[in-house]
Amino acid sequence: MTSAELSRRRVMGAGLQVFAGALAAGCSAGPAPVRRLRLATGPEGGPYNAFGKALAQAxxxxxxxLEIVPVSTAASVNNLRELDEGSVDLALAMADVAEDAVLGREPFPRPVAVSALARVYVNYTHLLVPADGPVTSVQQLAGRPVAAGAAGSGVQVVAGRVLQAAGLNDGPSPAAPRQLSLAASASALREGAVDALFWSGGVPTPALSGLARELPVRFLPLDGYVGALRERYGPVYTEVSLPAAVYGLTAPVGTVGVGNYLLARDDVPDSAVRELLQVVFERWRDLLREVTAGARLEPRFAISTGQVPLHPGAAAHYRSVYG
Incomplete structure (x- = not known):
């Protein structure tokens, strides 16, 4: 064997060793690990819980x-606290509660470091009373027991603010709010344990549709309080209408609307946020089907998150897709 052939064999052998080493390294690296994100939703059977489960499946x-793990909670206020504590990575919350958290307003003792991924849909504030009962206006709730949402929920916040705007939080004969879940509220109204029921959610809310089939109910208009709420808390509150036909209504009923945000801790990686939003916008019809009828998710709507800043990963997603 000549010296040239020997050199050539040495070079080829070295090359094969390098190739084998690179191949082994590539195989040992394997696919990227699945990133698991815990999502604070709401109580079982509620719209946040339904949205969270649908998002996890999508x-x-x-x-x-990417893996989404829905976590059942009391909803908005509780969800923001869990985000702050780091027990979850993502959360759903009503826009008014999210702004309270970011601004450090009651019930939050200090600002909470969270950001928004999207405004996903609008909640409609419902105020129901028995149709054959004596209450025909909000003012007539003075001194009466009212189901005003579970402790730690966004319903409790908006109900308290409406009652405050109506002058029923104090004075000689204030309303008497009861902290009850939606299921417990419906049972209490049906049994006469409360004279009114507050709820904030999509339209129609199945539990209220069922209640309206069992008990003739009246929906009290709340749109007259939107101005006072906006003056005190800003444009997070809007005027909307429960449409005719839902719940057996024969005409629209004006009420208070408030958005729902999909939120994240600031330390959730941008790449995970971008992947998640790709799924949200690809599958929004499935995500909203069980939550609110006729809603659409559009970018110009999704980025309207008021005082809550967009997560950098969310901002990058919207820029890359929509310019």
């Missing part, structure tokens, strides 16, 4: 290296 079906 992400799993997408094939992305």
């Amino acid at each position: 992400v799993a079906a997408s094939g992305r290296r």
Whole structure:
């Protein structure tokens, strides 16, 4: 064997060793690990819980290296506290509560470091009373027991603010709010344990549709309080209408609307946020089907998050897709 052939064999052998080493390194690295994100939703059977489960299923079906784990909670206020504590990575919350958290307003003792991924849909404030009962206006709730949402929920916040705007939080004969879940509120109204029921959610809310089939109810208009709420808390509150036909209504009923945000801790990686939003916008019809009828999710709507800043990953997603 000549010296040239020997040199050539040495070079080829070295090359094969390098190739084998690179191949082994590539195989040992394997696919990127699945990133698991815990999502604070709401009570079982509620709209946040339904949205969270639908989102988890949509992400799993997408094939992305991402997993969403829905966590049942009392909803908005509780969710922001869990985000602050770091026990969850994502949360759903009503816009008014989210702004309270970011600004450090009551019930939050200091600002909470969270950001928004999207405004996903609008809640409608419902105020129901028995149709054959004596209450025909908010003012007539003075001195009466009112189901005003579970402790730690966004319903409790908006109900308290409406009662305050109506002058029923204090004075000689204030309303008497009871902290009750939606299911417990419906039972209490049906049994006569309360004279009115507050709820904030999509339209129609199945539990209220069921209640309206069992008990003739009247929906009290609340749009007259939107101005006072906006003056005190800003444009987070809007005037909307429960449409005719839902719940057996024969005409629209004006009420208070407030958005719902999908939120994240600031330390959730931008890449995970961008992947999640890709799924949200690909599957928004499925996500909203069980939450609110006829809603659409559009970018110009999604980025309207008021005082709550967009997460950098969310801002990058909207820029890359919509310019």
